Amino acid sequence: MKILGIGNAIVDVICKVDNDFLLKNNLTKSTMKLIFDENEFKNLLKTLKIEKTVSGGSVANSIVGLSQLGNKTGFIGKVADDNFGSKYENGLKKEKVEYLYSKKKERLPTGTCIILVTPDSERTMCTFLGTAGKINENDINSNAINNSELIFLEGYLWDEGEPKKAFDKAISSANKVAMSLSDQFCVNRHKPHFLNLVQNSLDITFANEQEISSLIDAKNFEEVVNFSKQLNKLIVITRGEKGAVAIEGDEIFECGVKKNLKIIDLTGAGDLFAAGFLHGYINKFSIDKSLEKGTELSSKVIQQIGARL
Amino acid sequence: MKILGIGNAIVDVICKVDNDFLLKNNLTKSTMKLIFDENEFKNLLKTLKIEKTVSGGSVANSIVGLSQLGNKTGFIGKVADDNFGSKYENGLKKEKVEYLYSKKKERLPTGTCIILVTPDSERTMCTFLGTAGKINENDINSNAINNSELIFLEGYLWDEGEPKKAFDKAISSANKVAMSLSDQFCVNRHKPHFLNLVQNSLDITFANEQEISSLIDAKNFEEVVNFSKQLNKLIVITRGEKGAVAIEGDEIFECGVKKNLKIIDLTGAGDLFAAGFLHGYINKFSIDKSLEKGTELSSKVIQQIGARL
Numbered sequence: 001m002k003i004l005g006i007g008n009a010i011v012d013v014i015c016k017v018d019n020d021f022l023l024k025n026n027l028t029k030s031t032m033k034l035i036f037d038e039n040e041f042k043n044l045l046k047t048l049k050i051e052k053t054v055s056g057g058s059v060a061n062s063i064v065g066l067s068q069l070g071n072k073t074g075f076i077g078k079v080a081d082d083n084f085g086s087k088y089e090n091g092l093k094k095e096k097v098e099y100l101y102s103k104k105k106e107r108l109p110t111g112t113c114i115i116l117v118t119p120d121s122e123r124t125m126c127t128f129l130g131t132a133g134k135i136n137e138n139d140i141n142s143n144a145i146n147n148s149e150l151i152f153l154e155g156y157l158w159d160e161g162e163p164k165k166a167f168d169k170a171i172s173s174a175n176k177v178a179m180s181l182s183d184q185f186c187v188n189r190h191k192p193h194f195l196n197l198v199q200n201s202l203d204i205t206f207a208n209e210q211e212i213s214s215l216i217d218a219k220n221f222e223e224v225v226n227f228s229k230q231l232n233k234l235i236v237i238t239r240g241e242k243g244a245v246a247i248e249g250d251e252i253f254e255c256g257v258k259k260n261l262k263i264i265d266l267t268g269a270g271d272l273f274a275a276g277f278l279h280g281y282i283n284k285f286s287i288d289k290s291l292e293k294g295t296e297l298s299s300k301v302i303q304q305i306g307a308r309l
Numbered sequence: 310m311k312i313l314g315i316g317n318a319i320v321d322v323i324c325k326v327d328n329d330f331l332l333k334n335n336l337t338k339s340t341m342k343l344i345f346d347e348n349e350f351k352n353l354l355k356t357l358k359i360e361k362t363v364s365g366g367s368v369a370n371s372i373v374g375l376s377q378l379g380n381k382t383g384f385i386g387k388v389a390d391d392n393f394g395s396k397y398e399n400g401l402k403k404e405k406v407e408y409l410y411s412k413k414k415e416r417l418p419t420g421t422c423i424i425l426v427t428p429d430s431e432r433t434m435c436t437f438l439g440t441a442g443k444i445n446e447n448d449i450n451s452n453a454i455n456n457s458e459l460i461f462l463e464g465y466l467w468d469e470g471e472p473k474k475a476f477d478k479a480i481s482s483a484n485k486v487a488m489s490l491s492d493q494f495c496v497n498r499h500k501p502h503f504l505n506l507v508q509n510s511l512d513i514t515f516a517n518e519q520e521i522s523s524l525i526d527a528k529n530f531e532e533v534v535n536f537s538k539q540l541n542k543l544i545v546i547t548r549g550e551k552g553a554v555a556i557e558g559d560e561i562f563e564c565g566v567k568k569n570l571k572i573i574d575l576t577g578a579g580d581l582f583a584a585g586f587l588h589g590y591i592n593k594f595s596i597d598k599s600l601e602k603g604t605e606l607s608s609k610v611i612q613q614i615g616a617r618l
Contacts, residue, residue, distance in 0.1 A: 028563050028565075029565050030550070030551060030552055030565040030566065031551055031552070031563070031565075032551070120568070121568060121569075122565065122568065184518075184519060184522055184523075185522065185527060185528055185529045185530070188522065188526050188527060188528050189528040189529075209493075210493055210519040210523075213493055213494065213497065213523075214493075214519075214522075214523055217497050218494060218497060219494055219497050219498040220494045220498075221494070240575075241339075241574075241575050242339060242340055242341075243339055243340070254337050254340070256337075256338050256339040256340075256431065257339065259429070259430060259431065259573075260430075260571075260573065261572070262569075262571050262572075263570070263571075263572050264568070264569065265550075266549075266550050
């Protein structure tokens, strides 16, 4: 296998609602709300008619992108043995991603992101992480990891305790490790752990400018560049409208953004950038060409709705 | 006077160049480079044909926006007694902004941002801060500040030493104080000082989600909200595609982004958002309506080139 992703397995559940539904449920349009109470989540879902489901999650979105580009891919992410769990598995199979996790009965249901689409095309999201965040060592298939050229992890999944052990096991079995820092809050939450991963365990780190700046409390972008240079690893940084930068030892590679895009929805921009870059990496493109492929895919995905091309 | 801005006085110098010019001068397309060496800056400028100049800088952009909306405005920002200094002053006067600074001979020239426009419409910037960053107590006109309902400061201008003293003097003479945190690196550089300003000196703080999250090392957006609530001041946070939020004591106000925009250039998005919000604030709009006005102006400015509507 070329590349194996390990991440949050989240079923995106897309439902059409009217504006009143948001008001009644005290939801703010266009925002994402994390739901921690299982009953609250179930009650919300009960009242909805499901339009369609998509097998989502950050790394899963990247892996589907890599599969669509013709790479042999696999994914490990924890679902429950329930209806959404089956939908998740089937969704990945349909995209020719090998699903390397056997679902079991769980205390918590499959992780779900309810996407409420109002008549104005706005998307309001309610996420219940469910069993996705409960990944542990036993969920990690060392053989599959060892048979992959590269594994790709997401910061969102990292947590103290069981998920940390799952990461450690995956990293120790892997040939090469890439990871996305996922989000600035994630970085603030786990700063010393993430710093340790970036410095000692990862071959490739994906971050946006905010995430890596928070990681090292950078006072300017030069500090980010200098930090990255002395690591002697591959650090790939997306900078919004300033484009993307890759740093490997003393070498810096840059790629500008595409202009005159009609941006519809930023969902999946980072995930598809990583997919494009990693496609280049595992197919031995130059770093410049890998950055270009990442930029090409992220430019495409933001001109449409959702994280799938 | 309704509102008086204090910020970096930077002349935007717009020049058309070809791609070779960037290559020859070792510039990366679409990026902003800070130039610290005066000779490097002068040599670069010497070879260019100036298309036009605009009186720029973050707070200055907001103040021009407020003036265009019909408010009585003023601006303090430090230029030198040179050609660009005169252009800066005249540029503001043309926009009916009262310029409350008397230029003097200075060791450093007027702050300048050279904007190189290539045939593909990309903008590559080289900024030489010049005398703009050397603001000191004597540059601050206490009477003008005391005669304004509100002053508006930018984090970019804050620095240890003389600029800090200038801020302290301005704040102690002001009726009300608003400030933008400007950028995440700025926040990381001056974290304890900015935190002190937000907690003790400012009536209104403008920040984007990254900036305020870095300020308090927030682990999620709820921490940002809780921090803001207990301040009992007005905190206005822009969240990119998630819209904008204002928090005042226990009250939270939200406003979603406009969709289906053809985004051309993000320059000035934050500056014009602040202009729209402050227009609402000084004209006694509700906070909801002020957020809407900010969103309206920022949506307009990103669908065109440059920070001027």
